Amino acid sequence: DVKVTQSSRYLVKRTGEKVFLECVQDMDHENMFWYRQDPGLGLRLIYFSYDVKMKEKGDIPEGYSVSREKKERFSLILESASTNQTSMYLCASSPHGGQGPYTFGSGTRLTVV
Amino acid sequence: GQQLNQSPQSMFIQEGEDVSMNCTSSSIFNTWLWYKQDPGEGPVLLIALYKAGELTSNGRLTAQFGITRKDSFLNISASIPSDVGIYFCAGHIQGAQKLVFGQGTRLTINP
Numbered sequence: 001d002v003k004v005t006q007s008s009r010y011l012v013k014r015t016g017e018k019v020f021l022e023c024v025q026d027m028d029h030e031n032m033f034w035y036r037q038d039p040g041l042g043l044r045l046i047y048f049s050y051d052v053k054m055k056e057k058g059d060i061p062e063g064y065s066v067s068r069e070k071k072e073r074f075s076l077i078l079e080s081a082s083t084n085q086t087s088m089y090l091c092a093s094s095p096h097g098g099q100g101p102y103t104f105g106s107g108t109r110l111t112v113v
Numbered sequence: 114g115q116q117l118n119q120s121p122q123s124m125f126i127q128e129g130e131d132v133s134m135n136c137t138s139s140s141i142f143n144t145w146l147w148y149k150q151d152p153g154e155g156p157v158l159l160i161a162l163y164k165a166g167e168l169t170s171n172g173r174l175t176a177q178f179g180i181t182r183k184d185s186f187l188n189i190s191a192s193i194p195s196d197v198g199i200y201f202c203a204g205h206i207q208g209a210q211k212l213v214f215g216q217g218t219r220l221t222i223n224p
Contacts, residue, residue: 004155033211042216043156043201050210058211090155099144099205100212104155 003027006091006105013112019078021108023091029103030096032074034058034066037088037107049074050096081112119202119215126192127223134218135186136202144205145178145185146212151198159200160187189220197222 007022025032033048035058045058047066055066063085067075074093078085088109092102119136126132136145144163148156160171162178162185169176173190185204189196202215 031211040216043214045211048211056210092155098208098210098212100203101146101158101161102203102212104148104157106155107153109153 004091004093004103004105006089006108008108009106011108011110013078013081013110015082015112017078017081017112019081019110019112021076021078021089021091021110023074023076023093023105024072025074025093025103026072027093027095027103028071029093030071031094031098032068033092033094033102034064034074034076035090035092036060037090043090046076081110083112086110086112117202117204117213117215119218121218122216123219123221125221125223128192128194130192132189132192132196132220133186134200134202135184136204136215137184138204138213139183140204140206141182142185142204143182143207144212145176146203146205147174147176147185147187148201148203149198150201150217156199156201192220192222194222194224196220 004025034046035043049055049068065077091105094100094102117136147159150156160176167178176187199217203212
């Protein structure tokens with residue numbers, strides 16, 4: 001079965017820490033995405049990548065960066081975590097082209113204290 | 114960016130009732146997707162639609178790609194407790210690099 005694996009289900013970090021969220025897919029997909037999900041706000045796109053070493057800003061990139069050194073791995077980086085980055089983070093991947101469908105990971109619930 | 118209007122935002126129903134939700138947009142889409150998210154999990158694909166007018170079923174779920182290509186609906190028949198969750202629509206506009214998602218419909222079922 002195809003899979004998108006997020007390294008942590010739950011994380012608690014302190015304000016100001018550098019945080020890495022890791023995502024790995026085993027489907028040889030070109031496209032990978034990072035979303036955050038907050039109550040009442042739906043899924044908001046942070047960054048996406050359509051190829052190794054390529055990245056594009058989504059709708060809310062401020063305070064985040066990403067890294068895609070290998071096709072199967074897409075990392076989300078919070079350079080200096082803040083309490084307003086407490087959220088559910090979802091990684092997704094899809095084959096070449098924009099029309100999906102996306103396969104999502106199980107999510108990482110990050111709490112910044 | 115592009116927006117999908119998904120309604121209703123939430124539904125509270127009795128077990129056994131049928132459910133209907135929809136997504137509309139001012140833009141024309143060439144793909145419609147419906148996802149379900151269980152509490153604490155990531156969204157899972159339920160149904161994919163690729164052609165205007167297409168009607169597709171997956172068990173008790175039925176979804177349609179609107180004729181105008183600007184809307185889609187999802188019906189759930191005879192709801193059961195495990196149908197609880199958030200349902201998302203998503204659409205793709207020709208030439209776009211990514212999907213557009215609706216805000217989600219939260220379904221709660223009273224046994």
